[in-house]
Amino acid sequence: MVKINILVVDDDRDIKLLLESYLKKLEVDRIHFTETAAETYEFLNLKDKNNEAKIDLIILDIILEDEDGIAICKKIKSSETYQEIPVIMVTAQKASKFLKRAFEAGAFDFIKKPINKIEFMARINSAIKLRKEMKKRIKREEELLKISAKLKAVNKKLEKIALQDGLTGLANRRLFDKTLKDELNRAKRNKNSLALIMADIDNFKVYNDTYGHQQGDECLKKVASVLAKNAKRASDFSARYGGEEFAVILADTDKDGAVKVAENIREDIRELEIEHQNSNTDKYVTLSLGVSCIKVKREITEELVNSFIEKADQALYQAKEKGKNRVVYLDFE
Template structure:
């Protein structure tokens, strides 16, 4: 335990030193003024950190009358420094009237010892102060550990939540995230009275692709298509999801039919431009996709199920009409315009 004795009297300092050494306290530091004490603590006279201190101090014995500053003011400055706030300060004083002591305690003093210093009293108060310091340090260490455990737990939970929203193969959002995000954007677009567009996209003749090139090649194909669809999106709020199997869903908040149609056509062209050979596809020489597009103005009387059904029907029509194309659907409040 490191103890700093701040007293301008060599006699008092020597007496306290002999008492403490006799009691087994050997890590002792001495300062004859506030300035010297501040230097050892790494503090300036204005209560700022100097970044230069002798050692960690566990207890301060502070004379109330110093040559360069009132001890109570010194106490207040020390206690204003965050990392020193838990360091106990015992005032050593011959001023025992209540007004002086009240001012010392108000400045942050933990206890006081009267002059002339009594051996038994000094050791008892030091023991009590150091015990308090030990308990506070132990509590802070537990709190720090608990905060770290909490931080790690929050990080793990966030990571788990993120992974639970991603498709394991393609790395894009999964069906669970699709349902969640569509509901969120549906409510937001109701509030903002803005249209919402939804794509349902399907890789053309994907079963034939798997049968021809194998399931490993099929997985690589899914990943390439997913990456291309994601990279084609133009805004952070747009979301592409793996809806199931070789089917993808794209949510476009605040997007009218004209903008949706333009993006859907771009997606079709981008996937075909990957140049993934597909010998068994009647739709072309390469892997292609079909997209069904639906756009609606969400209202309190409508449901996300309606736009999903409309996009599904549009996808069916795109496939029925030859695939490798975009088809814009209509249903109820769902509109192409």
């Protein structure tokens, strides 16, 4: 239930009692009274910005002895907290000039003295209803904002999940495809060479058959972390290409640099000394790597991207043919 608190600013005790007795008949939770401008400002805590409005409706008697009611109305309405709170002015003044000034000062409505009960109740009631609707709307908006923030966070998470390999935490194939294309374009723009390493765990099927799939997954994770460690520049990129195959993109890297990174990865994997008793290559898990380098001169097409991957794959194939646990480099074009 929306609660309504009313502030009556009036310095006439008889009027105060009269208004209180009427207001008590309406759907009002609390009625507060202030008598002077200073007391009103202090009660509303106008100096403190961004506090929550503690009053939902202000009934302001225009002729106070120390400060003009219109000035008070203006001041209340210029505060961030109370600019939306309806102010109803009460006055014995009849002049339309006065009315004009009151509305210009931001008054929501106007009640003439002597107060007529029916008129007073009807006008206050409509202000209360409006304020209640406003409060409900504000609450709904706040809820919507919260929900939309949650949604954004979830979307971000989903986006990440969609581009990440769940097991190793490396980028997945989809992100690899996009990144390779982007990096080729960048390399072309900057007239840099771009290197690609394709890597494949040697005798991984046998490893899985020997140690089981859970161990196999552990092995994949370890290999992935070696890749991530070696592709450490901000522009370096490593991905799980599929199964036991991985890929590393090295921006602004030539043949020598790429082969060196590939060689480091190969050595690091071997040095992990992950036992592989049924391997015909070594007693530990090893990695074969194919490297290629490109200096892009022509338009980046899907065909070009594919043939670049193909070239690194050929190098990888040759590494396997030559006995595994080694790095082979092939020039692109």
